[in-house]
Amino acid sequence: MNAALHVCQPGYESFLAKEAGVAPEKTGPGWVLGGPVPEDLCFAHLSLVAPRELTGRSVNALAWAAADAFAESARGERFDAPWPFLVEEAGLPGLARRAKGVEEECLARLRAKMSRVAKLAVPGRPAPGPARGLFVYAADFDRLFVSREAVGWGPRRMADDPQAPSRSYLKAEEAYGVLGREPAPGETVVDLGAAPGGWSYSAARRGARVTAVDNGPMKGGGLHPGIVHRPEDAFKFAPQAPADWLFCDMVEDPERVAGLLEDWLARGWCRRFVVNLKFGRRDPLPLLRRARALRGRCAVLKVRHLFHDREEFTLVGERAADA
Numbered sequence: 001m002n003a004a005l006h007v008c009q010p011g012y013e014s015f016l017a018k019e020a021g022v023a024p025e026k027t028g029p030g031w032v033l034g035g036p037v038p039e040d041l042c043f044a045h046l047s048l049v050a051p052r053e054l055t056g057r058s059v060n061a062l063a064w065a066a067a068d069a070f071a072e073s074a075r076g077e078r079f080d081a082p083w084p085f086l087v088e089e090a091g092l093p094g095l096a097r098r099a100k101g102v103e104e105e106c107l108a109r110l111r112a113k114m115s116r117v118a119k120l121a122v123p124g125r126p127a128p129g130p131a132r133g134l135f136v137y138a139a140d141f142d143r144l145f146v147s148r149e150a151v152g153w154g155p156r157r158m159a160d161d162p163q164a165p166s167r168s169y170l171k172a173e174e175a176y177g178v179l180g181r182e183p184a185p186g187e188t189v190v191d192l193g194a195a196p197g198g199w200s201y202s203a204a205r206r207g208a209r210v211t212a213v214d215n216g217p218m219k220g221g222g223l224h225p226g227i228v229h230r231p232e233d234a235f236k237f238a239p240q241a242p243a244d245w246l247f248c249d250m251v252e253d254p255e256r257v258a259g260l261l262e263d264w265l266a267r268g269w270c271r272r273f274v275v276n277l278k279f280g281r282r283d284p285l286p287l288l289r290r291a292r293a294l295r296g297r298c299a300v301l302k303v304r305h306l307f308h309d310r311e312e313f314t315l316v317g318e319r320a321a322d323a
């Protein structure tokens, strides 16, 4: 079977290869080819299962090769429901335009060959989890990886909100998608290291009641009536009652922050959490192992290098009832 193609944020390929335990057969900016798809990956955004490598000199040649590979593999397959059709690219200058051309031309060819099936194609990244459809990754101007199966790990680009006090806001918004839940009206959120207030704002605009803990000032004092600022040391903060959500995005030693989350879970102080660990320049793999060890205490735990994360990764999860 062909090796899987794992797509990540450019610059994080070596961490991804190490995490997946593969000696990369090939690698490029934002992708690693090697090994099977493991059960869990932090640094990948998407994995293409056993892709075929196709080459072509023009947009049409590439698009037709992808469409023909799809048509051939779909022979005898029933299509009764919408299926995902995704074309992504490695981020080289000018490649996005070429990938768009491939997407349009590939769909046109599918319409001509199998119009009923083509009408069911839904462009864009599928929901997190395994998916069957057509997945195309342009690694270069003349080279595509094409597969019928993919695993989406959850990260995706979020739309900006000009009202949000910080760009960190995007990480919280993205984390809800990974978890499949978001703060609901009336729920309580403790946000440790909250300033200038993006994560707090993200929860408060959904109607949650937020205690924003930070020694530093919140932008505009919090900007939302649902936010109460507590200018305190987050490591000393104890909630008066268990919170529905713990948020934590502190610029602190990530091992110390991991310890704080372990403590909150052991004490039953939160039901769900979104916690960011900033590994900076150090090797993130030992920290990743520590983060994953929390699985025993969680009903759900996902550790992801979000689209909007930099030298950091984010834990989202739900405490096990008996933790």
Ligand SMILES: C[S@@+](CC[C@H](N)C(=O)[O-])C[C@H]1O[C@@H](n2cnc3c(N)ncnc32)[C@H](O)[C@@H]1O
Pocket (backbone or CB within 6 Å): 165, 166, 167, 168, 169, 192, 193, 194, 195, 196, 197, 198, 199, 200, 213, 214, 215, 216, 232, 233, 234, 235, 249, 250, 251, 252
């Ligand atoms: C990256 S910023 C948080 C951004 C925030 N999530 C947002 O959306 O705007 C990190 C914050 O952690 C706070 N912080 C770091 N150590 C802290 C501590 N021990 N107690 C409270 N706040 C702390 C800093 O003051 C800083 O405001």
